[in-house]
Amino acid sequence: MDASRALSFFNHILITAGLLLSACVVLSSCNTRDARQENAHGEQPAPDSTVTVYGPYRAVRLPIQKGVKIANPIQLALGPQGVLYATNRTGEVYSLQDSDGDGLEDTAQLYCNVADWGLRSPAGFAHRGDTIFIGTAQQIRAFVDLNRDGQADSSWVFFQDIPNSEHPYEWTSGLAFGPDGWLYAALTTDSWNAAPSPDPKGYRGAILRISPNGRTAERVATGIRSVYGMGFDVQGRLFFADNEGGGNAREELNLLVHNSFYGHNPSKYGPQTTTEPVLALETEMAPSGIEFNRPENDFGGTGGQLFVAFYGPGERWTRGGVGRVHIQQLADGSYSFTEHAVADIPKLSDLAFGQDGALYLAQHGKSDYWYNAIYENEGAFYKLVFDPSITPKPLTARLNVGRPLSSNAIEAGRQLYAERACLGCHSLDENTELLGPNLKDVGRLLSREEILEEIMKPSERIKPSMMGLRITKKEGDVLLGRLVNASEDSLSLMLIGNSIVSVPRSEILHTEDVQKSLMYEGLLNGLSDAEKQALIDYIVSLGN
Template identity: 45%
Template sequence: MTYSFKAEIPLVITMLFTVLLLSCGRKEKTFQTKKSVWEETITRHIDTSVRVYGHYAAVKLPITKGVELWNPTQVTLGPNGIIYAANYTGEIFSLHDTDGDGLEDYAKLYCDVKNDSIRYPTSMIFKGKKLFVGTTQEIRVYEDTDDDEVADLSHTFFNDFPYTLHPFDWTFGLEIGPEGYVYAILCTDSWNDNPARDSEGLRGAILKIAPDGQSYERYATGLRFAYGMRFNEEGDLFFSDNRGNENKYEELNLAIKDRFYGNNLPKYPNHAPITDALLNLKYGFAPSGITFNKKSNDFGGTAGDLFIAFFGPDGQWEDGSISRVRLNKGENGDYEAKEYPVADKMAKLSDVEFGDHGDLYVSQFGTEAPWHKPYEEPMGAIYRMIVAPWVKPDDQSKNTSVVYGNIHEGEDIFEDRACATCHSVDGNEALLGPDLSDIGNLLPRDQLLESIVNPNKNIKTGFDQYIITKKDGSILSGRMITASDKGISVMIAGNKVIDLKRSEIESNKLVTGSLMPADLLSGMTEMEIRDLLGYLQSLKIEN
């Protein structure tokens, strides 16, 4: 019997082709199964109350094991691609996925700064295996030497700066420069009624600290509450800052050595000309942490963009947002900047950071206690923004609220009720109350009404009430303008600024009540209230 292999070739090819098809089909089916499981996992943890302006899933991480989240202040990328976070109450922890679903669910304690008798870890960044932590009293370094994700060494890196235990004395914006220096921001002491002696003007400044922590220089001045600071891949340094005092808007700034950024003029009498903000931010209020997306990470077409977390208006516990800024550097070294919304209705955000896998982590501070102290019980969350093509973006144009009422009649009421005595509407004058030139963007109609009816609920930082008792027995009530070890300046009713020497003051107390009376709408008709709110809604600034 003669066997013809040639005759069997077509049959063999057909069988091989069939096997390949079946194999490919099984692989494709497996891939689709894995994809659907991941989508299902993501969908199960999406916070549907968050509005997103791109194909992003706002995943609220199911952290149910380990350290309780208690007003998270920071998120940062650590060794081995692990994300670390910090609580306002002192705990610093790493995030881990223990059930294999791809989402972190366990917070492992790395250290607790309370054990070193320091408070408020409000900035942190890794340099290799060393974690630099900015607190009220010092910048401290923690290190895990045996790779178990628990710090076993720590030491003071730098504490040669003025501070008190006033609730507003924070250290922000820790960053490692390209040359290895450590950059930090000491927030302003404008409203500290008894600030530490600061002959060098360090509070309200960026410090550039030597790698060994033994020397420093004052890099730039005139900052307010500048929470976030980051270098881009070109080596340029950027920082965010909050509106208030001389800052008319929420700001993004380019940090340049020896520049003055306009805040707390009395403290810097010989300051350089004021450097304007690079960009007035419009898609959020009270910018906090910032981070750059790598140019190699697409993340929904945002490669190289700067991402900004926003805390939201004081007292509005449901508000907060994320925006991004596209920066283009010209041949002359100047930047052009344009801002885009990413998400909102993410309440009280404190920081943002990209993970090794390209997702964006977001710390949600949550509700705080009076005077920016930790809340009375655990509060807050960590989000992970994940590119999800199946998520339909929200329509940002629908955020514009309808203005009801007669704006012109409302303006007359604003003047007649003496609102203009305490509030400017053009940003050109510092009065007893906050400037309202952009209040229509800041608060929706219902929150505007609430702020008038119950002014004690939402008091903007910097407009807190102080009761000053003088040694002659007289009592003053007003808001702090500036303070030093020599004396204070306080604005009282009528927008009069009183300068007092320390030797004249018996006591100075920060109180919870607002300077604004609570009965301003009494005697007004519903139509008049509608017109007044309509006028306030119309007060908006275009970026």
């Protein structure tokens, strides 16, 4: 090749490289726009006006109209090839697809249905390579899509040594592969079940560590209540969230310390030192899914931070939200935790970061008392997209300020609290467990209106752990109270007056759940509106 042709060829290479570089810049720009979800016309989709956001984020409800019908989604996770997967309470496992390329998923493509194997409650999801692991009430089952058509065509039992009854709250959740290659899973407590399955290994109410082949399992933590979300940070530490109640004074964020006891159901595991939560979560009630943002995903300066979905209290259908926790390790090896509210969205069951860096949210929606799907097409999915042009709403917008509290009103309420015998069933010290819920700091969890409604209509909404149980003994005696503990040999019942009796199963004719509050109706009959408000003043004043 002569010098002129070589120079020409070299110039051609430079021009081509420049075009490629320009293309990369354009593609990078496109990716940036995609992260903010601009459509083909350069417009951003309108945010959902019912959602309140406290950060620079645009909350968009996904227009899923095709494929699997949404039926109370209970799980959401990033799966093989960066595809998002979700599960319905009714058993379907499906991927979320963007069929028209506008940046918003609009199709739910069926991957499998665990009901086909007689399984229920697909509340756990993890994947290793192309294999997907689904945690159900009865077993953890593995699935794989061999021909890459989007549907599982092969499956097998990965782990099934799970105590299982027909109680609807018994889940296998929080599935996560650890740095050691083992699968970690949480088994919901059986403490509220009057007829639990035999559990000689103490698996239910524990976190298990399962070998890569599924043949070996060991308990790594006990005394958990309802751990739905678990996640490893970049340092390989496992965090998990647990719900208030049954010995848990607050909504908890916990750090796994191997072979530790976390406070719930001590009668099952024996007296021992309780490992305290690292943080009492305050964004909302009932934490569900948790996930660490990837360190490289800026998402408004939150790389590496923990995001938490909250279901909200019971059947209050307008409650729920998203929070984030900034975790920092200090020079002395301890940790600091700072919690921030991100958004108020009702009844969230899970959340996951998508491959594009946006935060996806699964909204469970309305259901029956047992979280079963009884409404048509109930539930939804949201996409939270970083948008620096948005001015966040001030956090003061969500503070439950209420009316000013005077010492006279508080003292009048204190007297009414005593006269109506509230102190006979409700503890105020955050630790003592009596017949009714602990009222310490309840004013932070519920509004004044919600507290009054709980008193006026005590059977309208009942927490699972507060449900009544009627025991009919063979000799004819009938006992009514709250189940405290169930073993293979006996049931322990807390009766009105806070006395606990142990009833041998050999003496029991039958048991019956009582979906009615143990607090009697008409507790405030005869009180004026001013007196009722004074009582609420006192209850609200019990907060920190």
